[in-house]
Amino acid sequence: MQTTVIASDGLRLRHRRRFSTVDTMHDPRLPLCQRLPHSLEALDLSTASAREALATLKVVLLSYLEDVEDRLSKLESPLSDLHIPETLKIKGEHSVEDARLWTKDALEMLRSIRSDVSSHLPELPDVPCLTDVPTHLTLLSVSDITTYVDNVRSRFSDLAFYNKLSIISTRLQSFQAHLRSLDVLPIDIPSLPSSKQLSGIFESIMTSELLTELTDDVNEAEEIIEKAARDITRAVKQSLQGSRLIQYVDLPPQWRNNRFVTSGYRFIPLEKWPLIVMSLFAVHNETLNIHTHLIPFLLWLINCIPIFNTPRFVDIPEAAFLIFALACLFSSALWHTMSGCAHPKGMELCARIDYVGIGWLISASVGTVVYYGFQCHPTIGKAFLVCCFLTGVAGNIFPFLEWFNDPAYRHLRIVFFLCLAFTSAAPVAVLSYLHSPWQVKIFLDPVWPSIASYLIGLTFYATHFPECFLSERFSHYLDWCGGGSHAIWHGFIVLAIKQHRDAIASLRSGIQCPMV
Missing domain, CATH: 1.20.1070 (Rhopdopsin 7-helix transmembrane proteins)
Incomplete structure (x- = not known):
């Protein structure tokens, strides 16, 4: 896709649109059109698959980053004064240059975030084009998506992608802070999909079989550890810190070897x-x-x-x-x-x-x-x-x-x-x-x-x-x-x-x- 810009000197400049995903033939980044689940067209997450939900989260993030990159790229060139707001031009050349430096830094941060999202979140086959996805999603602020990533990371702390989600969350927060760092934004920053839509993604992760099994295992392990600690504390108390003998029934299960020996135990x-x-x-x-x-x-x-x-x-x-x-x-x-x-x-x-x-x-x-x-x-x-x-x-x-x-x-x-x-x-x-x-x-x-x-x-x-x-x-x-x-x-x-x-x-x- 290309956009045409008419500069103040009358020249017609053609700027190549920058994508949040990459053309593998001409660019080291990922291709724009990726195959996504058909269910994504209606954002149907009833399959309760943690992998599918994370892949959906990946699509949402890449779509958002694509839109932001497209808008920021219009400010990257020194010839793109047409896109500089009048409020910045009035403040002088110094403010305009600051806006361009701000844009350059924002693009570098965006590309780093996109690389992490593309590398570390899972993908699913069978999708229409990536550009079709945003039509099914409404609006949400950057802080909301950061919150969701944090929630996913905290609930999946024992899984392999824990550290990667932590990195993505931190970089999203930094990117959000950078976008707010100018008093007057030179462009309108698009928003992420709605809280309701991402809530569906998050809920599908939270109701997945993988998370259910993981949560059950963690809860069971915590209960076993807590019970063992209580049993040991009670037995130590019963033995007066080891100064007297106790009964078989006073022992924690791990110390019970012969139920026919009912008394005379040290602890x-x-x-x-x-x-x-x-x-x-x-x-x-x-x-x-x-x-x-x-x-x-x-x-x-x-x-x-x-x-x-x-x-x-x-x-x-x-x-x-x-x-x-x-x-x-x-x-x-x-x-x-x-x-x-x-x-x-x-x-x-x-x-x-x-x-x-x-x-x-x-x-x-x-x-x-x-x-x-x-x-x-x-x-x-x-x-x-x-x-x-x-x-x-x-x-x-x-x-x-x-x-x-x-x-x-x-x-x-x-x-x-x-x-x-x-x-x-x-x-x-x-x-x-x-x-x-x-x-x-x-x-x-x-x-x-x-x-x-x-x-x-x-x-x-x-x-x-x-x-x-x-x-x-x-x-x-x-x-x-x-x-x-x-x-x-x-x-x-x-x-x-x-x-x-x-x-x-x-x-x-x-x-x-x-x-x-």
């Missing part, structure tokens, strides 16, 4: 950590759970120091098994100490570390059998040792998955650790093939007592026996010091570690290699 704020340390020497429902692993850990650790014990031959597999066994015992004692901490992240981290210790103990136990069993076939043995290492790594990764520590998935945790143990079936089957089932049975005989101890202890852990069968009157005595199923399980784990370490002496001789 100590992290900032009062000396109380957590001192609880090692107090009586509560975790006392036996802590010391059934802490005492064996200290005794075996001291036994490893030559000054306290006569040195004995320990090869690499036995040393690795002992290290991982000690790590398991220590992580367990740490977790049961921190289970009474009122800090959710600290408590949960220690629980997950406990699971890691269990995974490495299982992998190390299977690794000793593999190491000694494949002495006649070292290459195959190394391959299975790598598999043992990978199961240990899996025992490091899975405990840190969000669902893993959830009490609702307790049985899945048990299945996971059983699967780690059952990985030993593969090397045992290969050994039976390379040698004979009878030879493998004789080789594994020393290991069966430790396997039995693990399984018996696991049965107590999984069934919550005996506390699940005791009345509240008798369970009180178990809760007093923690003498329930968990402490029994701990006792069997310690026994299994001792039995497996004793079995290593027999495993070390391996299986007799076949005659070649």
Whole structure:
């Protein structure tokens, strides 16, 4: 489109119209005619699509910027005095020059805003020409569109276009302030579409499925966080800042692991950590759970120091098994100490570390059998040792998955650790093939007592026996010091570690290699 201007000297000057969208063939900006949704002809936003509404907002802004740019471009040339209002001409050449500088700055700001709108707001296919859109829209001030952009930005703060809407909103405000900076405007600035029209755009965004789901998720998350904070505050208050024991019903849900243990719980704020340390020497429902692993850990650790014990031959597999066994015992004692901490992240981290210790103990136990069993076939043995290492790594990764520590998935945790143990079936089957089932049975005989101890202890852990069968009157005595199923399980784990370490002496001789 072109416009013709007759200058004061009688010359006919032709000024090329500037568009708010760009001709891709001749200009780096976007083309004027863009395809928009057919529903835009009547501004029908009943589809409740956030993307469509944002695309509509883009069209409105680009249409407005096109009109403003067309009017400002008439003032950009020094020969366009015809378009300078008489009120500015009367004030002199200085005021006219100021108007042109004002126009130049306004055009630069407009082009920057147009670039952001074109780049960051979505587009939709199937439209008539962009110039047809304004015919369906009425009038609105720049401040109204700025308000709508701000509203959209504030309600969609978690979406990807949040920062882009913030930039567009800020630049619209700056542009509005610049347009008002002259006492006498050299041209009439067009207005944006009506508040009612843009309200429809905004409402379609606010009623979209995307926003509904986002809002529901945010509200649900806020409610969960607020409820957790209230539960923790109430439990801390009930425990008198950690100085007294509380009941199971007083605990926040995250701390509830065994509904059959109804009393004797610590709930100590992290900032009062000396109380957590001192609880090692107090009586509560975790006392036996802590010391059934802490005492064996200290005794075996001291036994490893030559000054306290006569040195004995320990090869690499036995040393690795002992290290991982000690790590398991220590992580367990740490977790049961921190289970009474009122800090959710600290408590949960220690629980997950406990699971890691269990995974490495299982992998190390299977690794000793593999190491000694494949002495006649070292290459195959190394391959299975790598598999043992990978199961240990899996025992490091899975405990840190969000669902893993959830009490609702307790049985899945048990299945996971059983699967780690059952990985030993593969090397045992290969050994039976390379040698004979009878030879493998004789080789594994020393290991069966430790396997039995693990399984018996696991049965107590999984069934919550005996506390699940005791009345509240008798369970009180178990809760007093923690003498329930968990402490029994701990006792069997310690026994299994001792039995497996004793079995290593027999495993070390391996299986007799076949005659070649």
